[in-house]
Amino acid sequence: MLEFSQVTRTFRDGAGVSELTVQITAGEIVALVGLNGAGKTTLMRLALGMLRPQQGTVRLCGSPLDAVTADGWARVGALIEVPLAYPELTVRRNLHIVSMLHGSDPRRVEDSLHTWKLAALADRRFRTLSLGNKRRVGLAAALHHDPRLIVLDEPSNALDPLSVILLREQLTRRAREGAAILVSSHHLDEVARIADRVLLMNAGRLIGELDTSGNDLERAFFDRILLDDRHRAAEEQAG
Numbered sequence: 001m002l003e004f005s006q007v008t009r010t011f012r013d014g015a016g017v018s019e020l021t022v023q024i025t026a027g028e029i030v031a032l033v034g035l036n037g038a039g040k041t042t043l044m045r046l047a048l049g050m051l052r053p054q055q056g057t058v059r060l061c062g063s064p065l066d067a068v069t070a071d072g073w074a075r076v077g078a079l080i081e082v083p084l085a086y087p088e089l090t091v092r093r094n095l096h097i098v099s100m101l102h103g104s105d106p107r108r109v110e111d112s113l114h115t116w117k118l119a120a121l122a123d124r125r126f127r128t129l130s131l132g133n134k135r136r137v138g139l140a141a142a143l144h145h146d147p148r149l150i151v152l153d154e155p156s157n158a159l160d161p162l163s164v165i166l167l168r169e170q171l172t173r174r175a176r177e178g179a180a181i182l183v184s185s186h187h188l189d190e191v192a193r194i195a196d197r198v199l200l201m202n203a204g205r206l207i208g209e210l211d212t213s214g215n216d217l218e219r220a221f222f223d224r225i226l227l228d229d230r231h232r233a234a235e236e237q238a239g
């Protein structure tokens with residue numbers, strides 16, 4: 001569904017991501033974990049065509065992103081950083097607009113409001129919502145049209161425990177129904193619970209998978225990061 005081949009995108013100060021190679025297939029949940037600044041959001045922005053690679057190729061359903069049609073993009077649902085919404089419009093109106101943009105049935109807006117427990121907030125202006133509720137609207141908007149590829153950057157941020165459970169149920173159900181899902185997170189326990197694979201990012205590179213079968217996930221996480229830091233330092237010294 002989504003494929004990165006040797007993708008590099010660096011910024012002026014040298015930060016960014018390098019030589020990313022990864023595939024996310026239909027029906028699986030892949031989580032990205034890493035320290036702040038590791039490159040998780042950059043990878044996701046590349047996946048959505050919000051950034052262009054300087055080297056390498058990103059493919060969606062086999063097509064390079066430049067060749068993906070509007071119909072192809074309509075099958076993608078994403079939430080990166082803050083939800084894109086009109087602050088002065090109501091929650092319901094915002095979801096209607098998203099529905100029209102994706103060409104999905106506007107009658108399903110009421111289902112989304114119900115699913116995400118937003119019915120009581122449906123007539124409130126978006127700007128007046130709490131941060132967690134804004135994020136719930138963003139998730140409802142990202143998933144409203146039953147996307148085949150779902151890309152969510154730190155989706156559980158600011159959510160209350162009930163919404164975290166709701167999100168977990170939504171993602172596992174959609175993966176069972178064949179969606180490919182990429183999520184980033186700092187909550188190791190949560191990703192261990194839902195993800196089929198947990199990819200570790202460090203200093204702009206994918207450095208392997210985190211083994212989530214052990215008791216001490218934090219320890220496993222920091223051990224891998226530390227080892228990678230040591231390797232890189234040794235390589236830099238050597239050459």
Ligand SMILES: Nc1ncnc2c1ncn2[C@@H]1O[C@H](COP(=O)(O)OP(=O)(O)OP(=O)(O)O)[C@@H](O)[C@H]1O
Nearest residue numbers: 011012015016034035036037038039040041042043
């Ligand atoms: N537009 C930009 N211009 C310059 N540098 C950028 C830009 N976007 C990201 N970076 C840099 O690229 C690196 C990776 O950032 P990114 O936001 O992808 O990290 P992250 O893993 O998502 O971090 P966090 O966990 O804090 O969200 C950081 O050093 C960041 O400062």
